[in-house]
Amino acid sequence: MKSVLASLLILTSLTTFANTKPEAVSLALNWKAEPEFGGFYAGQLDKTYEKHGINLTITEGGSGTPTVQMLANGKTDFAIVSADEIILSQDRNSKNKIIGLFAVYQTSPYIIMTHAEKNFKNIKDVFESQGTLSIQSGLPYYQYLANKFGKPKVNIVPYLGGVTNFVNDKNFSQQGFITTEPLSAEKAGAKVKSFLIADEGFNPYLVVLAAREETIKKNPELVKKMITATRESWANYLHDAKATNKHMASLNKALDLATFDKAADIQKPLIEVKGEVLGSMTDERWTTLVKQLKDLKQIKSSPKASDLYLK
Numbered sequence: 240m241k242s243v244l245a246s247l248l249i250l251t252s253l254t255t256f257a258n259t260k261p262e263a264v265s266l267a268l269n270w271k272a273e274p275e276f277g278g279f280y281a282g283q284l285d286k287t288y289e290k291h292g293i294n295l296t297i298t299e300g301g302s303g304t305p306t307v308q309m310l311a312n313g314k315t316d317f318a319i320v321s322a323d324e325i326i327l328s329q330d331r332n333s334k335n336k337i338i339g340l341f342a343v344y345q346t347s348p349y350i351i352m353t354h355a356e357k358n359f360k361n362i363k364d365v366f367e368s369q370g371t372l373s374i375q376s377g378l379p380y381y382q383y384l385a386n387k388f389g390k391p392k393v394n395i396v397p398y399l400g401g402v403t404n405f406v407n408d409k410n411f412s413q414q415g416f417i418t419t420e421p422l423s424a425e426k427a428g429a430k431v432k433s434f435l436i437a438d439e440g441f442n443p444y445l446v447v448l449a450a451r452e453e454t455i456k457k458n459p460e461l462v463k464k465m466i467t468a469t470r471e472s473w474a475n476y477l478h479d480a481k482a483t484n485k486h487m488a489s490l491n492k493a494l495d496l497a498t499f500d501k502a503a504d505i506q507k508p509l510i511e512v513k514g515e516v517l518g519s520m521t522d523e524r525w526t527t528l529v530k531q532l533k534d535l536k537q538i539k540s541s542p543k544a545s546d547l548y549l550k
Contacts, residue, residue: 259292273487277484327379386535450462
């Protein structure tokens with residue numbers, strides 16, 4: 240009798256588990272489907288998120304997509320932001336706090352891209368040249384560089400995207416993402432040399448999975464599942480990106496499959512850190528970034544690291 244009852248209880252438990260539908264979850268990206276988001280698409284494609292009880296819907300973004308505001312206003316469950324955006328958001332909106340959960344890039348992939356023929360040795364050389372630099376002057380990293388090197392001699396013009404102007408003008412330099420603009424410029428025939436802005440000392444976590452503080456408090460199990468699934472998904476993508484790249488290439492026709500594969504390889508050293516857990520963050524990095532933004536007068540408050548990310 241006991242064995243029959245036990246069998247019925249196990250069967251009921253298994254049936255209940257099988258009938259449990261994954262929870263619908265939305266994730267807003269701040270750009271198109273590209274390798275910087277590879278792990279998220281990998282987890283959706285191979286059903287890693289589903290395995291962890293999440294039915295993930297990914298919404299692509301574009302230039303200027305306000306994912307921080309979307310998240311703060313409850314328009315999405317999770318969003319991709321940068322560490323500096325989280326700090327700026329908390330400084331300006333202390334009620335609807337945005338919290339970092341998982342940082343894809345441990346080294347920021349922001350670059351200044353130049354022509355190899357210019358023989359620049361570093362970003363300081365670019366700032367002291369007589370050419371043109373296309374960059375969004377309102378970005379924190381530009382403010383940091385201008386503060387470090389002084390008023391630039393190079394002619395600063397707005398960043399409009401693409402690489403056409405760069406390819407057509409040997410005296411033209413521009414901001415970019417190490418996995419995108421250099422590959423596009425090289426494909427168009429240019430010889431490129433890129434400098435990581437992180438090497439100059441401004442290195443915010445980038446492609447940060449974030450949530451509202453309210454979500455973390457009200458649904459901690461969902462947040463835990465999202466982090467676990469994301470870490471597993473990124474590990475899978477870093478191990479083998481082929482299938483996911485093919486999938487993303489079908490969504491984003493602006494890049495060919497070869498570019499997806501090259502970009503995926505280029506970004507690996509910026510994501511994986513020997514001896515550290517994938518996606519992890521530290522108090523020290525957050526504290527340093529807060530100080531830098533405060534010194535640049537980008538923020539008035541000085542939030543604690545423990546208020547900015549989930550350990």
